[in-house]
Amino acid sequence: MKQHVSSTVNGEQMEFLCEPDETLLEALRDRLNLTGTKEGCGTGDCGACSVLLDGTLVCSCLVFAPEIEGRELTTVEGIASPEALHPVQRKLLEHAALQCGICTPGVVVAAKALLDANPNPSEEETRYWLAGNLCRCTGYDKIIRAVLDAAAEMRGAAP
Amino acid sequence: MESFAYEAPDSLDAAVALLAERNQASIRTQILAGGTDMIVQLRSGDRSPRVIVDIKRIPETRSIILDDEGLLLGAAVSGAELSARDDVSARYPGLVEAADLIGSTQIQGRASVGGNLCNASPAGDTIPALIANGATCLIAGPEGSREVPVESFVVGVQRNQLEPGEFLVALRLPPAPPRSADAYLRFIPRTEMDIAVASAGVRVVLDADGVCSEARVAIGAVAPTALLVPEAAHALIGTRLDEAACQAAADASSAAARPISDKRGTESYRRKVVGVLTRRAAVIARDRALGGQA
Numbered sequence: 001m002k003q004h005v006s007s008t009v010n011g012e013q014m015e016f017l018c019e020p021d022e023t024l025l026e027a028l029r030d031r032l033n034l035t036g037t038k039e040g041c042g043t044g045d046c047g048a049c050s051v052l053l054d055g056t057l058v059c060s061c062l063v064f065a066p067e068i069e070g071r072e073l074t075t076v077e078g079i080a081s082p083e084a085l086h087p088v089q090r091k092l093l094e095h096a097a098l099q100c101g102i103c104t105p106g107v108v109v110a111a112k113a114l115l116d117a118n119p120n121p122s123e124e125e126t127r128y129w130l131a132g133n134l135c136r137c138t139g140y141d142k143i144i145r146a147v148l149d150a151a152a153e154m155r156g157a158a159p
Numbered sequence: 160m161e162s163f164a165y166e167a168p169d170s171l172d173a174a175v176a177l178l179a180e181r182n183q184a185s186i187r188t189q190i191l192a193g194g195t196d197m198i199v200q201l202r203s204g205d206r207s208p209r210v211i212v213d214i215k216r217i218p219e220t221r222s223i224i225l226d227d228e229g230l231l232l233g234a235a236v237s238g239a240e241l242s243a244r245d246d247v248s249a250r251y252p253g254l255v256e257a258a259d260l261i262g263s264t265q266i267q268g269r270a271s272v273g274g275n276l277c278n279a280s281p282a283g284d285t286i287p288a289l290i291a292n293g294a295t296c297l298i299a300g301p302e303g304s305r306e307v308p309v310e311s312f313v314v315g316v317q318r319n320q321l322e323p324g325e326f327l328v329a330l331r332l333p334p335a336p337p338r339s340a341d342a343y344l345r346f347i348p349r350t351e352m353d354i355a356v357a358s359a360g361v362r363v364v365l366d367a368d369g370v371c372s373e374a375r376v377a378i379g380a381v382a383p384t385a386l387l388v389p390e391a392a393h394a395l396i397g398t399r400l401d402e403a404a405c406q407a408a409a410d411a412s413s414a415a416a417r418p419i420s421d422k423r424g425t426e427s428y429r430r431k432v433v434g435v436l437t438r439r440a441a442v443i444a445r446d447r448a449l450g451g452q453a
Contacts, residue, residue, distance in 0.1 A: 003165055020165035020211060021201070043199045047265055056239060056268040062198050063269070064191070066165040067213060110264065131352055132263020 007068045009034070010078030018065040025049045027065035028075060036076040036105045040134070047133035050106040051075050057113040059132075076105035079112055087150040088112055095146035099137035107133050111147045119155050123148060167213040171299055171328065174217055179301040181210050182324040188212050190326045192220070192235040193269035195262065196278040212326075219328050220273070223247060230332040234273025238262075241272065251332060252447060253341030253360055253440075257288035260345060263352060273327050279313045282355040282380040286313065288343040290377035290387050291360035294332045300325030310377070310387045339364040340447030342440040345379070346432050348423075355380040356424040359412060359436035361444045363395060369449065371395050376408060376441070381416035381433045388415045391437055400445040408441055409434035 002017040009032065016031045025042075028034045028051070040048035042061045049060040052074040060075075079086045085093075088111045098104045107130065114121055114129045121129065126147050127140070135143060168174040181188050187209035191197060214220045220235040225246055232241070238258045241247060248255045258272050261284050275285045276296070289309040296312045298305050301324045309330070314320050321327065335341075345358035358379035366372045376391035391411035398404035413434035420426045 001162060001164060019163065021163040023198070023202075042202070044195055044262070044266055047263065050265055053268070056237075057264050058268040059265045062193075062195050062266075064165060064194065064198065064211065064213070066167070067191075067194075067215075069167070113264075128351070129264050132265045 003066045005066055005069050007070060008072045010074055016065075020064070020066060022065045023061050024051070024053075024063040024065045024068060024073075025060040028060060031065075034075050034077050038102050038105055040102065040106075045132075045134070046103070046106075047110060047130075048103050048106040050109040050133065052109060052113060055113075055116075057110055074109070076108050079108055086112060087153050088115065088147060091146040091150040091153070092143070095142045095149065097138060097142035097146040098135075103133055103135040103137075107135070107143055111150070114147070115151050115154060119151060121148070121151060126151075163208050164210045165213065166210055167216045169216040171217055171219055174212065174214060174326065175299050175301060175324075178212060178324045178326065181212075182301070186210055188324075190214055190277070192274040192277075193237055193271045194274075195266050195270040196274060196280075214326060217328075222329075225250065227334060229334040230330075232272060232330045232332070234277075234327040234329055235271050236273070238267040238270050238272070239264075242267070250335035251292065251341060253343040253362065253444065254285065254288045254292060254332070257284045257343040257345075257360065260284050260343075260351070273330060276309065276312065276330070277319055277321070277327055279315070279317050279319045279384070280354075281316055281383055281385070282358070283385070284343070284345060284355060284358065284379070286385040287358055287360035287377035287379040288341065289330060289332075289360075290385055291341055291343070291362040291375045292332045293362070293375055294330050296327055297329045297331060298325050299328045304328070306331070310385070313384045316383045336364060338366070338448050339373075340444045340450075342443035342447065344436045344440045344443070346436060354423070357381050357416075357418070357429045357433040357436060359433060359440045361395075361408075361437065361440040363400065363441065363444045363448055365400075365445070365448045369399055371398055371400050371404075371445075374441075376412060376437060378412050378416060378433050378437065381418040381429050383417075386415055386417075388412050388437075390415060395441060400441060405438045405441045405445075409438035412437035 040046035224231040341362035345355035347353035364373035374395040391408040394407035418429035
């Protein structure tokens with residue numbers, strides 16, 4: 001029997017039908033056509049499917065879709081404003097901090113969550129926070145530099 | 160034709176009634192807290208239909224109550240929610256550091272201490288920390304509620320003693336008096352995001368002269384379940400937790416271990432390391448207890 005789910009996704013009220021054991025990742029991609037969220041491992045190890053559930057960073061592959069009933073969800077599609085990219089997104093581009101790009105949406109969501117919680121993270125804090133976002137292309141250094149640069153810009157500090 | 164269903168009862172009574180009813184109808188149920196173990200297992204292993212009962216909308220599973228009675232920790236409280244409570248970290252630093260070692264930021268946002276316990280992995284990080292603290296499990300079920308010590312809750316590899324229709328509501332930790340502290344250490348071959356090769360949790364209470372009056376030691380990943388090691392505690396009680404006492408506790412832990420050899424470590428290596436971790440955790444717990452005195 002399909003489950004009816006009603007929740008706020010990227011600030012918009014959304015309703016959809018899903019299987020009771022369907023993951024949030026599957027519902028986002030296949031029911032809501034929000035394909036920015038990527039499937040990497042499907043077991044919570046890689047972070048490619050990171051989303052914010054009531055502001056908390058989680059892997060959408062480890063959430064059942066019916067669990068988001070009445071709750072607030074932010075996906076990578078909800079990070080930029082209509083006018084401009086989020087600083088984290090712009091800095092990832094400026095630093096060329098991606099190659100294949102599969103991990104990037106998850107990195108964007110996770111980094112935004114970090115900077116919301118801690119506007120001035122150390123490099124070590126940043127590396128630990130993003131340890132659940134696997135990237136097989138960059139070697140991470142450019143990602144970390146981009147996130148720290150975005151944090152500096154958002155604080156209004158000189159780079 | 161059976162099929163999956165998802166239910167999220169919003170009260171203890173509703174959850175108990177739902178589980179009892181489904182159980183009586185011989186419909187399989189599966190409790191969902193953070194889901195970080197359960198969803199992976201459900202999707203990779205046995206995919207037979209069942210009712211998923213999400214307990215996260217029950218207030219008792221989500222609350223953290225710290226008072227003179229100790230700590231009442233809801234079974235579905237996430238690691239992130241627990242770490243955010245500085246008052247809990249101040250009194251039960253070992254438990255919080257054990258929970259904090261589990262997984263990435265994303266996993267911390269979902270994974271719960273209660274789920275870690277119910278999953279009953281031999282290497283579950285919070286289990287030795289809970290046992291060291293003398294924690295008990297508050298269980299709700301069709302025959303009423305019951306309370307059992309954590310060390311007897313886990314009965315084997317990925318097996319706990321919950322009966323059909325029962326579920327873990329919360330964990331209760333005794334009060335942390337002045338000059339008491341806990342500590343938890345695990346060994347992994349990298350800095351984080353790994354499964355313990357061996358682990359140890361220690362809790363001590365010191366008297367006004369700095370002599371250890373109470374102690375509990377638990378070890379993990381060196382037997383099918385985490386083990387309470389009374390011999391290690393006896394080696395600490397009545398001492399000032401000096402080097403000789405801590406080493407005696409280490410030897411007792413090594414002797415109590417019944418490890419296997421696998422790709423993460425050999426039997427003799429685990430036996431040695433669990434002793435080292437016991438000694439170091441005892442020293443950390445001692446220093447924390449003394450620090451709290453100043």
